[in-house]
Amino acid sequence: MPVINVVGPADSAGAQASWRTTVGIAIALQWAVILVFSGIAWIWAERAAQSLLLGGAAVAVPNLLLAAWLTLRLYRSGPVGVAGMLGGEVLKLGMTIALLVIVVRGLGAEVAWLALIFGVVAALKAQWLAVWFTRNS
Numbered sequence: 001m002p003v004i005n006v007v008g009p010a011d012s013a014g015a016q017a018s019w020r021t022t023v024g025i026a027i028a029l030q031w032a033v034i035l036v037f038s039g040i041a042w043i044w045a046e047r048a049a050q051s052l053l054l055g056g057a058a059v060a061v062p063n064l065l066l067a068a069w070l071t072l073r074l075y076r077s078g079p080v081g082v083a084g085m086l087g088g089e090v091l092k093l094g095m096t097i098a099l100l101v102i103v104v105r106g107l108g109a110e111v112a113w114l115a116l117i118f119g120v121v122a123a124l125k126a127q128w129l130a131v132w133f134t135r136n137s
Contacts, residue, residue: 023067026130030060033126034119041115048115051107055119058099062092063127 034056042049066088073080080088100120104111 022130022134023071025133026127027060027064027067029129029133030056030063030123030126033122033129034060037119037122045112045115047110048112050110051103051112051115052119052122054103054107055100055116056123057119058103059096059120059123061099062095063123065095066092 034053038049038053038056041052069088070080070085073084103116
């Protein structure tokens with residue numbers, strides 16, 4: 001199975017530091033965007049803020065877990081292969097869907113659908129902020 005070298009040689013300290021910085025920024029920005037928008041939504045309605053926060057978290061938690069797994073894997077045994085990366089993405093997608101189902105069932109009639117969807121989209125789009133913030137590193 002071919003191996004995708006995500007950051008460069010596994011023994012390169014500079015490449016690993018760059019990977020850690022980029023991943024850390026991406027995760028931090030994702031949570032910052034979710035929390036800022038939830039705070040803004042709180043001004044209008046507590047229910048909307050809760051739905052937005054939980055919708056964003058349903059995307060951000062699996063993303064955080066995948067990033068942590070990839071980082072640990074990189075430090076312990078080198079880059080992840082194609083099958084490992086695809087498997088991780090499939091698990092992340094499944095976990096995101098499962099968390100969204102749990103959120104919707106848990107909130108029941110109290111779910112603010114527009115805020116929930118906005119939270120999901122904001123969390124997904126926030127990952128692109130990392131590209132902008134780390135483009136010169």
